[in-house]
Amino acid sequence: MNLIKCFNMKYLIENIKKSKMAIALFTFAMPILTILVLINYSDDRTYYYDVYEIGGINIFFMYIIPVVFSICMFGYVYKKNSADFIGSMPLSRKTIFITNTIGGIVLIFITQLLALVGCFAVSAFFDSILFSGLVWDVFWYQTIGYIFVYTVTNLAMSLSGNARMQIVLTLLILFLVPFTSIYVKSNVGMPQTFQDNVEEVYFSYIDDTVYVDPFMNIIANGSYSYSAKAIVKMLVLSVIYCILGYFCFSKKKFENAGESFEKPIIHLIVKGLTLVPFVAILMEMNSIEEALLILGITFIYWLIYDLVTNKRPKLWKNILAFIIAGALVIAGFIVEESIYSKYIDYKSDEMSRLYLSNARKVIVTDIRAQDCRISFKEGFEEDAAVLLDMIAESEDLNRGRIEGEIYTNNGQKYKYRMYVNYEKLEAYVKEKELTKADSLDDKRVAISKYIVNAEMEKQIKQLIANDEFVERNVLYANESYYISSYVNSMPMEIKDEYSVIPKYYINLIEYEDHSIVVYTYEINKNEALTKLILEMCNTSTAEIIKKNSYDVYLNKVKLFNINTSGKYGDSIYLYGPMNDGEIEKLVMESAEEEVDFTKPFAVLYFEYDRVDFCFVTNKVAKVLTDIEERGFVGYEEVNVDKQEMIADIEMQEVTSGETYSQ
Amino acid sequence: MIKITGLTKSFGTKKVLDNLNCTIKTGSIYGLIGANGAGKSTLMRIVTGVFKKDAGSIEVDGKELEDDEKIKQKFVYVPDDLFFFKNYTIKDTLKFYKNMYKDFDIDYAYEMVKTLNLNELQRIESFSKGMKRQTAIICALATNAEYMFFDETFDGIDPVVRNYIKKALASKIEEKGCTIIVSSHNLRELEDICDNLGLLYKGGILFESEINTLKTNMFKIQISFKRDFSEEDFKDFKVLNFKKTESVATIILEGNRGEYEEKLNDMNPLILDFLPLTLEEIFIYQMEVLGYEFNQMF
Structure with missing residues (x-):
């Protein structure tokens, strides 16, 4: 078949023209909304973690725009009165199908291209930190995703001329298989009871199934990120659905335009398939009463379905069909469950089994996880047991790979990364990978989730360029959402006088191989860097407070070098909203001042939007006076007279030559 | 020829x-008559490519009909249930047709629009049923x-417009050699338009003839004699x-x-009147000859 010969540009233009308003609305809506969202988040210098971050609106429209395009391009072809009109036009069926299919795909490309250009434009004009690789990934993933949904809708339209049936078929083609798969996998083999016997441990792994449908991948994996597998699957299926759609369209009987399936058996099969979610809910019920209620609702739905699709089967036939269809769907579930159960029981006799649970003794698993048994290499059982104890408390369970620090019984400390090899059902421990970044050129420097400005970035890169090691954490494509919790859970402890910054690490972030790669660098290794970061901290904290003073909380204040007389502890804590103009004024006035760490200094910890910031100042007495005025809410007990302590610190400041006016 | x-x-x-077997000659107006559900629309839809046939053969100018754009350029179909794109004006619709049909004569269309006093910029949705039909006919012609x-x-088109369209059809046949196929369940609607008629009954063409032949070969007389007479007297x-x-x-004689006039005059009738036959009457009597009750067909 010569595609060019079958493509009719004039027809395409006319076809688009007749629905120009709807097409224009939906072509521009998604890119415009995406741009607006990006602009909205562009001023806080947050970088975008994953596909979902910049593709959220894109995902929302994935099930709307292709369907709208499909209706615009094909919808009228299947209506009773318009079927005569278009069918008698000097257009062959293959021309209609191919022209409209290509037309819809072109429209999808335009929509995605606009979003792509919008992303880059926002990134260029505003401060949004978008990795170009991430933006391109969104472009391809979403474009193919949209085309996939478009071809599914076209196929559904070719199969049935009835609009309501088309919706049902579209939903069935898109969601039936992944829904059933996710349901079964999340319900099979779940241990019902927890055993204290340490000889028996289950390891929960996150199922690695990549579904065709991007939305189902979000449900299954909890994240929305680039997946080459999903793209290939969608592409292949799109081609198959296109061919199937063409075949159905060329054979279509337009005398049935606007009507549901002619053959009762086809109607029954489709109706029976729609029972799947009802049966899934029914199988979840714990009591007879609940089950009967769901059964009743399901039967009412069964009857309503016929009313909606204009079918009038005899009641007794309908009841019989309900029983048979219900039984078949249940049987299908049981068969599918049994297939997975066999997999779980594999090698069960040879393994020492462990339950992996979190600190609350709850099996660490969720909808995207299921249980399987693992065995360990010889001699590893002891370490594994210790390791798993640690893991059980950390909840750090991450797609078959667990990492962290571990202290064994003999006091040895090592970093671990545990992998689970699903094929061999083995687990092993490996030293954590330490590496030096190949090049810093393409990397962006971030503190917490905030990218530093270009000048600061340059300075930081210069300071760490010759340092030997940075730690490289590849956040795999499907795990990139973890980055959010990852950066937010950085240790905040102050290690020594040079490490007063709230974040222990700075991050060098890069988007490579379709995933965010984070190189972490320990700041306290480098004195110059520490000072530089502190200056930046003070400046950025002042900026944040200036913009959001009402939403910033002063969480904690810590004092240093105040104990020269040996009278005091070195810390005072205070919690509460920063509704104090004096602290705000202090921050604004002192933001540019240098800090001398040999003198008394205070570190003020602020929180805004669940991210911590710090401010370091030598004006300790001033800070304490302000805190005193606020009544030391939630302070750590200091067994001294507070006024005396303030006076003492003021004296230290004066004697060390540091003065300030209140 | 089809x-x-x-x-x-x-x-x-x-x-x-x-x-079904039938032949539609080129350059004629073929009337397809039949009751509702007789298969007129289905036949038209199959020939114009809307429906697919189950069996049989359709030859257009000696070639088997296929789902081919070149062959479909030869056809235009105006269905009973008209369809126009939403919010489209006559102007938009004419543009659409121009893009679809290679030989579309947009000047001719605008001339007809002007003659029929239709507003080319008004939305077709807001037209009356008759105006919509006129628009569809203009596009088709x-x-x-x-x-x-x-x-x-x-x-249901008013007589003035009907007369205008009739002339337009005639000139199209004359100028372009087109073939017009018109269906109706009402013989009176076709009487003054068609050259040929085919009666569709129970999925088949029951009767097919030229109207002129029908009208010239069949006539009605009223006759009276001084003497008593019966049907036997007309056995010749x-x-x-x-x-x-x-x-x-x-x-009714055929x-x-x-x-016949000569022979009848030789019989010395008191009264002999030749009365015109309507097409409906011709059909009724023809059907009776074929053994069908015409009224049951409609």
């Missing part, structure tokens, strides 16, 4: 066209397609129907009118 042989089409278990199919299109004539009321008989 030659249809053994055409069969079923909708589910219902056979709508059953081994302007395509200059070789075969134009009008499915009950002229039903082909009598399709004989009704006698007292001394006057009304007879044959050469000149010959």
Whole structure:
């Protein structure tokens, strides 16, 4: 078949023209909304973690725009009165199908291209930190995703001329298989009871199934990120659905335009398939009463379905069909469950089994996880047991790979990364990978989730360029959402006088191989860097407070070098909203001042939007006076007279030559 | 010429066209008459490529009909249930047709629009049923397609417009050699338009003839004699129907009118009137000859 010969540009233009308003609305809506969202988040210098971050609106429209395009391009072809009109036009069926299919795909490309250009434009004009690789990934993933949904809708339209049936078929083609798969996998083999016997441990792994449908991948994996597998699957299926759609369209009987399936058996099969979610809910019920209620609702739905699709089967036939269809769907579930159960029981006799649970003794698993048994290499059982104890408390369970620090019984400390090899059902421990970044050129420097400005970035890169090691954490494509919790859970402890910054690490972030790669660098290794970061901290904290003073909380204040007389502890804590103009004024006035760490200094910890910031100042007495005025809410007990302590610190400041006016 | 042989089409278990045979000559107006559900629209839809046939053969100018754009350029179909794109004006619709049909004559279309006093910038949705039909007819005529199919299109159009369209059809046939196929369930609608008629009944063409032939070969007389007379007295004539009321008989005869007039005058009638036959009457009597009750067909 010569595609060019079958493509009719004039027809395409006319076809688009007749629905120009709807097409224009939906072509521009998604890119415009995406741009607006990006602009909205562009001023806080947050970088975008994953596909979902910049593709959220894109995902929302994935099930709307292709369907709208499909209706615009094909919808009228299947209506009773318009079927005569278009069918008698000097257009062959293959021309209609191919022209409209290509037309819809072109429209999808335009929509995605606009979003792509919008992303880059926002990134260029505003401060949004978008990795170009991430933006391109969104472009391809979403474009193919949209085309996939478009071809599914076209196929559904070719199969049935009835609009309501088309919706049902579209939903069935898109969601039936992944829904059933996710349901079964999340319900099979779940241990019902927890055993204290340490000889028996289950390891929960996150199922690695990549579904065709991007939305189902979000449900299954909890994240929305680039997946080459999903793209290939969608592409292949799109081609198959296109061919199937063409075949159905060329054979279509337009005398049935606007009507549901002619053959009762086809109607029954489709109706029976729609029972799947009802049966899934029914199988979840714990009591007879609940089950009967769901059964009743399901039967009412069964009857309503016929009313909606204009079918009038005899009641007794309908009841019989309900029983048979219900039984078949249940049987299908049981068969599918049994297939997975066999997999779980594999090698069960040879393994020492462990339950992996979190600190609350709850099996660490969720909808995207299921249980399987693992065995360990010889001699590893002891370490594994210790390791798993640690893991059980950390909840750090991450797609078959667990990492962290571990202290064994003999006091040895090592970093671990545990992998689970699903094929061999083995687990092993490996030293954590330490590496030096190949090049810093393409990397962006971030503190917490905030990218530093270009000048600061340059300075930081210069300071760490010759340092030997940075730690490289590849956040795999499907795990990139973890980055959010990852950066937010950085240790905040102050290690020594040079490490007063709230974040222990700075991050060098890069988007490579379709995933965010984070190189972490320990700041306290480098004195110059520490000072530089502190200056930046003070400046950025002042900026944040200036913009959001009402939403910033002063969480904690810590004092240093105040104990020269040996009278005091070195810390005072205070919690509460920063509704104090004096602290705000202090921050604004002192933001540019240098800090001398040999003198008394205070570190003020602020929180805004669940991210911590710090401010370091030598004006300790001033800070304490302000805190005193606020009544030391939630302070750590200091067994001294507070006024005396303030006076003492003021004296230290004066004697060390540091003065300030209140 | 369109030659249809053994055409069969079923909708589910219902056979709508059953081994239909018919020939539509080029350059004529072919009237397709039949009751509702007789299969007129189905036949038109199959020929124009909307529906697919189950069996049989359709030859267009000697070539088998296929789902091919070149062949479909020869057809234009105006269905009974008209469709126009939402919010489209006549201007938009004409542009659409121009992009679809290679020989579309947009000047001709605008001329007709002007003559029929239609507003080219008004949305077609807001037109009356008659105006919509006029628009559809204009579009169809302007395509200059070789075969134009009008499915009950002229039903209900007012006589002035009807007369104008009739002339337009005639000039299209004359200028372009087009073939017009018009269907109706009302013979009166076709009487003054068509050259040929085919009666579709139970999925097949029951009767097919030229209207002129029908009208010249069939006539009605009222006759009376001084003496008493019966149908036996007319055994030399082909009598399709004989009704006698007292001394006057009304007879439908088929044959050469000149010959019959001479013969009848030789019988010395008191009264001899030749009355015009409507097409409906011609059909009724023809059907009776074939053994069908015409009224049951409609």
